[in-house]
Amino acid sequence: MKTYGTTPDFAPAKTRATLAATDVRSADAVTKINRVCGATTARSTRISTFNSAL
Amino acid sequence: MTGPLVPFREFVLKVHSRCDLACDHCYVYEHADQSWLTRPKVISDEAISWTARRLAEHATTHALPSVTVILHGGEPLLAGPARLRRVCEELGSALNGIAELDLRIHTNGVQLSPRYLDLFDEFHVRVGISLDGDRAANDRHRRFADGRSSHPMVLRAVELLREERYRHLDLGLLCTVDIHNDPVAVHDALAELEPPLVDFLLPHATWDEPPPRPDGSPTAYAAWLLTVFDRWTERGRPMPVRMFSSVLSSLSGGPSLTESLGLAPTDLVVIETDGTLEQVDSLKSAYEGAAATGFDVFSNTFDEVAAHPGVRARQLGLAGVSETCRRCPVVRSCGGGLYTHRYRSDGASGGGFDNPSVYCADLAALIRGIEERTVAATESPAVRSPAALLAAHQDLTRTLLAVVHDTLGGRGGALWDDAWRLAAAVEADTAGADALDAVLAHPYTRTWLVDALTDLDAGRGLAEPAAERLAATVAAAAVRARLDLPVPVAYRDGGLHLPTLGTVVLGGPGERGAAVVHPADGGFLVRETEAAPGTGRRIAPDEPEGPHWLPVRVLRQAPAPALLLDDLDPLRDCFDAPAVDRLAAEDAEAWAHRIAGAWALLADAVPDQAAEAARTLTTLTPLSTGAAAPGRHGPGALGSGPVTGAMEPALGLLSGFRRAKLRALGEVTDLYALDGTWEHRTPWGNEHVTFSRLLAETYERAGLGLYDPRFLTGVPEALDMIENAAEVTVDGKQLIAAVRKEISGTRSAAGRNRGRSLSPSGDGAIVLVSDRKVTFE
Numbered sequence: 136m137k138t139y140g141t142t143p144d145f146a147p148a149k150t151r152a153t154l155a156a157t158d159v160r161s162a163d164a165v166t167k168i169n170r171v172c173g174a175t176t177a178r179s180t181r182i183s184t185f186n187s188a189l
Numbered sequence: 190m191t192g193p194l195v196p197f198r199e200f201v202l203k204v205h206s207r208c209d210l211a212c213d214h215c216y217v218y219e220h221a222d223q224s225w226l227t228r229p230k231v232i233s234d235e236a237i238s239w240t241a242r243r244l245a246e247h248a249t250t251h252a253l254p255s256v257t258v259i260l261h262g263g264e265p266l267l268a269g270p271a272r273l274r275r276v277c278e279e280l281g282s283a284l285n286g287i288a289e290l291d292l293r294i295h296t297n298g299v300q301l302s303p304r305y306l307d308l309f310d311e312f313h314v315r316v317g318i319s320l321d322g323d324r325a326a327n328d329r330h331r332r333f334a335d336g337r338s339s340h341p342m343v344l345r346a347v348e349l350l351r352e353e354r355y356r357h358l359d360l361g362l363l364c365t366v367d368i369h370n371d372p373v374a375v376h377d378a379l380a381e382l383e384p385p386l387v388d389f390l391l392p393h394a395t396w397d398e399p400p401p402r403p404d405g406s407p408t409a410y411a412a413w414l415l416t417v418f419d420r421w422t423e424r425g426r427p428m429p430v431r432m433f434s435s436v437l438s439s440l441s442g443g444p445s446l447t448e449s450l451g452l453a454p455t456d457l458v459v460i461e462t463d464g465t466l467e468q469v470d471s472l473k474s475a476y477e478g479a480a481a482t483g484f485d486v487f488s489n490t491f492d493e494v495a496a497h498p499g500v501r502a503r504q505l506g507l508a509g510v511s512e513t514c515r516r517c518p519v520v521r522s523c524g525g526g527l528y529t530h531r532y533r534s535d536g537a538s539g540g541g542f543d544n545p546s547v548y549c550a551d552l553a554a555l556i557r558g559i560e561e562r563t564v565a566a567t568e569s570p571a572v573r574s575p576a577a578l579l580a581a582h583q584d585l586t587r588t589l590l591a592v593v594h595d596t597l598g599g600r601g602g603a604l605w606d607d608a609w610r611l612a613a614a615v616e617a618d619t620a621g622a623d624a625l626d627a628v629l630a631h632p633y634t635r636t637w638l639v640d641a642l643t644d645l646d647a648g649r650g651l652a653e654p655a656a657e658r659l660a661a662t663v664a665a666a667a668v669r670a671r672l673d674l675p676v677p678v679a680y681r682d683g684g685l686h687l688p689t690l691g692t693v694v695l696g697g698p699g700e701r702g703a704a705v706v707h708p709a710d711g712g713f714l715v716r717e718t719e720a721a722p723g724t725g726r727r728i729a730p731d732e733p734e735g736p737h738w739l740p741v742r743v744l745r746q747a748p749a750p751a752l753l754l755d756d757l758d759p760l761r762d763c764f765d766a767p768a769v770d771r772l773a774a775e776d777a778e779a780w781a782h783r784i785a786g787a788w789a790l791l792a793d794a795v796p797d798q799a800a801e802a803a804r805t806l807t808t809l810t811p812l813s814t815g816a817a818a819p820g821r822h823g824p825g826a827l828g829s830g831p832v833t834g835a836m837e838p839a840l841g842l843l844s845g846f847r848r849a850k851l852r853a854l855g856e857v858t859d860l861y862a863l864d865g866t867w868e869h870r871t872p873w874g875n876e877h878v879t880f881s882r883l884l885a886e887t888y889e890r891a892g893l894g895l896y897d898p899r900f901l902t903g904v905p906e907a908l909d910m911i912e913n914a915a916e917v918t919v920d921g922k923q924l925i926a927a928v929r930k931e932i933s934g935t936r937s938a939a940g941r942n943r944g945r946s947l948s949p950s951g952d953g954a955i956v957l958v959s960d961r962k963v964t965f966e
Contacts, residue, residue, distance in 0.1 A: 151584065152800050153616050154609075157591035166443070167588055171856050172634070172642050184448045185199055186471060186527060188259045188295035189317035189360040189386055189431070 195504045196251035199457035200258045201470065204232045204268040204276060206462045210297050211334040214392050214928040222473030222480065229462045230598030231268050236464035237276055241283035247491040248288035255289035255858030260314070261459075266300040277312035293317065293360060297331070298346030299339055306355045316350055317360040318343065320382075321367065322375030329367055344659050349384050361428070363919060368401075368409050372416040380423040380427045388431035388447065389414060393474035396533030396547050411554035418559060431484050436559045439522040441567055442859025442918040450552075451524040452863070454504035458494055460486060466494045469503070475542075481781040488917060502542070503528050513545050516649035518915045519600045521863055523552040527628040564919055572923045575801050579630075579852075581857035582824050592657075601656055607677050608660040612675060613812050615666050620758050624670035628662050631688050632808050633760040653758070654681065658688075664706035665690050668713045675707040677718075685715065692757050693726060739771060744781040749788035750803040752782055755810050757824075764820035764828035766812040780811065787838035795843065795895045796933075802846045817845030824853035840896060847892035850887060859923040860884065861914075869910055872903030881915040883907060891928045901932060 156163045183189060206228040208215070210365055258280055260273065268276075276294060282354060284290045294309065298318040309316060321327040324340045331339050331358055350359045357902060361404040364375065379387050394400040396603035402409050418433060435446035445451020448469065459467040465484045472480040482497045502509055517523075525531060526546025546552060570577035585932040594601070594609055601609070615621035628634065642653040657679040664676040665687040678685055683696035685704060693715050695704065703718040712732060716725030730739050742754040754777055755761055762768040772780070791799040807825035814830040817838070827845045829838075855858060861880050868877040871886060878886070887907040894901035912925050 149927045151587065152588060154591055154612055156529065157587055158261055159592045164588055166590070167585055167857075168592055168642070169583065170591070170859070171639055172191070172646070174390055181937075183199060183259060183291075183293060184446065184453075185259055185469070186390060186447060186449045187363075188201070188261060188293065188389060189363055 191408075192420065195454045195456055197255060197456050197458045197491050198246065198253060198256055200240075200256060200458060201261050201459040202232070202258055202276070203262060203459065203461045203470075204260050204265045204272065205229075205263045205625070206230055207527045208264040208297070209267060209299055209333070209957070210264070210331055210339055212330045212750060214330045214367075218362055222475075222476070224475050224481075227910075228734055231272060232462040233256055233464070236460070236462065236486060236515070237279050239464060240460050241279040243491055244280065245283040248284060249545065253288050255291055257291040260292070260294040262296075264297055264300070265294050265588055265868060266305060270304055270614075273305070273314075274308055274312075274658070277308070277314060281312060289596070292733050292890065295319070295938050296346075297339065298343040300761070301346035301349060303349070307360065309358050310355065313358070315358050315360045318350070318362055319365070320344075320347065320362045320363050320379065320448065322370055323378035326367065326370035326375050326378070327880055329370065330365070344382075347384075351383070358860070361388075363390065365390045365392055366410060366413060367392065368413045369403070372413050373420050376417045376420045376424075377772055380424060381419075384428050386429050386431060389417065391449070391530070391548055391551075393471055393527075393529055394547050395475055395530060396544060396912065397535075398474075399547050399572060407550040408553040408554040409526065410548060411558060414551075415558045415562075418562065422541070422562065426787070435562060437567065437637075438554055438629060439557070439862070440560050440563075440919050442862040442920070445524060446520070449527040450522065452506045452510070452521060453524070454506060455500070455528075456504075458491060458500070468499050469527040469528070471527065471706060472813075474529050476534065479529075479532075483780050484557055489616050491825075507863070509547055511543050517545075517553070519553050519556045520914055521915050522556045523549075526552050531730070545906060554839070560919065564922075567919050568923045569920050572854060572920050575805050575926060577858065578853060579805065579824065580780075582853060583626060583630055585857055586634055587637065589635070589642060590816050593641050593645065593651075596642065597651060601651055604660050604677065604679055605656040608656075608663045611667075611674065611676055612663045615663060615670065615672060618670060618672060620670040621666060621672050623665040627669060628665045628688055630807075630823070631758075632822035632824065632826035633688065633755075633758045633763070634662065636760045636763045636821055648934040649750070653679075660742070661685065666898055668706065668708045668793050671708055671711060673708065675705045677703065678706050678715075679703050681803040686757060688758060689741060689753065691738060693728065694737045694739070734774070742777050742907040744777075744784055744809070746785035748792050749781075749785045752784065752806060755808050760822075761828075763822050764810070764812055764815075764818065766815040766828065766830060768828065769811045769813050772811055776811075780809070780939065783838050784809070784842075787842050787845070791843060791896075794825065794839075797847065798843060798892065798895060801850075802842070805850075816841035817876065819849035819852055824856075840893065843892055843896055844889055847889045848885070853889045854920075854924065858920045859918050861916040861918055863916055867915060869914065872910075873905040880911075880914055884911055884921070887911060888924075888928065891932050904932065938962070 200493065207230050247253070260276065280292065281290055292312060292314040294314050295317045318332070320343050321329065321331055323859055324338065327340045327343065328338045333339060349355065362379055362382065364379060364387060366389050392400055406412065421430060421433065426579065431447050432450070433590060435450045439451055445453050448455055448457065455469065457469060458924045459470045461467055466482050466484040466486060466489065467480040470480050470481060482494055482499065482890060484494050497783050507515055507520065510520060511531070514525040526548050528542055530546040530548055531542045531544045533544055571581045592731055595604065612625065615625050637655060637658045641651060644650065660676060660678040664678050666688065667674045667676050668690060679701065680695050681701040683698055684701045685693045695715065695717060696702065704715050705718065707714045707716070709727070710948060711730035712723050712728045714727050726737050728738050732740065734740060739757055741757055744752045744754050756769065756771050788799065805825060806827065810826060810828045812828045812830045817827045817829040819826065820828050827849060829841065829843070829845070861884065862883045864878045867880065867881060869883045871883060889906055890900045890904050894904060908925050908929060912922060
């Protein structure tokens with residue numbers, strides 16, 4: 136039996152941004168990365184939490 | 190009170206202690222604490238200078254990247270432009286080169302004019318304005334002392350702030366709730382002004398001074414806010430609303446966004462006009478002196494205030510809320526409510542803040558109401574769709590690679606820079622983009638990128654093999670796509686490993702060097718950089734294994750799907766058990782037979798699970814020992830030690846697949862939050878475990894229960910526990926619903942699998958540790 140040759144497909148084809156245009160700074164990107172890496176150097180915009188101001 | 194000191198990041202600076210309005214709901218003037226009567230009207234030069242000095246000291250001590258200073262009052266504009274200029278100059282100067290200064294001001298808007306806004310533009314002071322909604326709503330409380338309306342003046346201020354020249358300073362509108370107002374009219378009036386942000390504040394109240402409830406309803410405020418929520422939704426969410434965003438965030442496992450909700454530690458402090466340091470000043474609603482700390486900026490550091498018991502009490506997370514709240518499933522979202530709203534003077538322990546909020550029923554109804562209204566839209570498709578799960582991981586891997594590149598900031602070296610540039614060239618070709626996706630989706634790509642980013646975050650720089658991996662990845666993609674694109678690579682220890690393809694042997698152990706991979710004739714040519722032109726190793730598309738080429742084998746034996754048997758990737762040693770070296774051909778054949786035998790059993794007994802595994806599992810890595818299990822890699826891989834027979838590998842594969850699936854889900858969505866805060870007792874082992882452990886064991890047992898229903902003992906009870914736990918998120922509940930559906934009817938099908946009795950000796954190898962106490966029916 137042949138046990139090598141064309142490898143199976145790994146990923147579904149999907150339209151997406153190029154690597155260079157990939158979002159790396161947004162809060163969404165930070166959340167994504169933090170799930171697998173913990174704290175990273177990427178930072179999201181800080182928000183004020185004081186109840187009596189914005 | 191124990192735990193590390195939480196540094197302050199938000200500083201409320203009272204620059205004027207009086208107000209030009211006489212709002213009858215104001216906590217500063219109308220509630221229990223009347224300390225404003227003894228404060229200087231305007232902040233002094235000395236207090237400004239010492240505040241700036243203390244801020245710089247605090248930011249330096251705690252290496253804070255930024256601090257937020259909110260100019261507040263009274264009415265801060267009454268301090269006048271000259272005083273405000275001095276504040277901005279001194280703070281900016283003191284923090285220059287130490288931390289970013291985020292300056293804000295919150296005003297009633299009455300005095301706001303270009304004179305102030307030009308000043309704010311100069312120092313980038315962003316402006317928030319109080320407005321309670323439409324004119325009728327606003328005039329219910331926000332009037333001058335003589336009863337005149339402030340509404341026209343506030344609207345003029347909002348319009349001025351919306352002008353092109355000042356729009357970048359606009360923070361939004363703050364609206365205090367009064368349930369006598371029409372919630373739809375309030376919403377529409379605010380939305381019409383197109384603010385960048387809105388927040389709704391519950392009027393300050395305590396158990397001693399409860400909020401008005403005209404119709405006696407314990408959830409009147411929730412009903413009012415949910416009417417606003419519905420209108421906001423109906424209008425397409427025209428602006429962010431901090432309160433709603435906070436609840437939506439915490440329901441999905443994220444942080445709360447306001448001190449009035451959630452369990453995040455408070456990190457704000459108030460500096461009064463006389464330089465005294467106070468806890469959050471809404472406490473003035475509780476009792477005279479409630480916010481006092483006894484400290485001031487002249488004599489005390491901010492660290493001293495941060496260690497004050499009153500401040501610490503609001504930094505304890507779950508331990509800082511009442512016993513009732515600690516047992517409540519919505520506490521992660523409400524956090525016990527605003528600290529001030531918990532106060533009662535006649536509590537069982539002699540009065541204080543150790544109570545649920547006076548708005549407890551409202552907060553619970555609001556959170557549940559928002560959850561019910563949004564659950565369908567906020568659920569991640571990855572939980573129910575294997576294709577969406579893979580797509581989310583593809584996106585995560587690409588984001589990781591882009592973040593590594595961004596973090597390197599040009600310091601990745603020539604090999605990295607060349608490979609990054611060539612990756613763009615590969616992506617520009619349709620087949621190239623697909624091929625790059627395929628290589629990036631290889632499970633060990635994730636291992637590489639997570640390790641690389643961890644190193645960079647720890648300041649260790651990019652390891653040479655990590656830079657080389659990008660080149661090898663791009664080269665593998667170019668080969669798979671048959672692009673006419675030479676890719677510079679580096680080899681080490683005599684081998685160049687092209688992920689998903691195989692290893693080219695270019696030298697002996699320990700030898701390293703540079704080479705170029707050039708796709709050609711469906712295969713590729715590898716030429717060492719120092720070698721003479723026309724030389725090199727040519728690898729054909731179907732090149733068999735030989736002294737210079739070790740292909741990654743693909744197991745192809747029905748009914749198992751095609752799977753890589755990856756015993757070559759240098760990053761594959763990421764499992765609990767060590768990965769073994771390259772298998773002999775006959776051992777690879779034996780693997781193919783075992784997997785096919787196991788798959789036949791799975792396809793018969795659990796066809797849905799087998800089909801999903803066939804679509805998502807791509808890679809098997811032989812380990813020295815142990816049952817099938819996932820490791821530290823992207824989705825699609827399992828490692829396994831040598832096993833014999835078909836039954837044990839079948840259950841092992843199913844068990845490993847369930848664990849891998851749960852891990853993959855947890856990497857792209859939040860199934861729970863604050864894991865470890867509470868303990869749960871497993872129905873099968875009577876053992877106290879964290880939520881994540883309870884979920885993992887339940888998910889695995891439910892999967893194995895599809896094969897043999899005896900594994901389902903205790904699972905329904907565990908699912909109930911999970912669903913009612915405080916930790917579970919919207920997606921966690923979605924997963925539980927999917928598991929319930931999976932196992933529904935399983936017991937009636939029990940007879941089908943009864944014959945597949947498990948070997949008792951196999952139990953411990955298949956299920957998680959606490960499973961040892963399980964008793965089968």
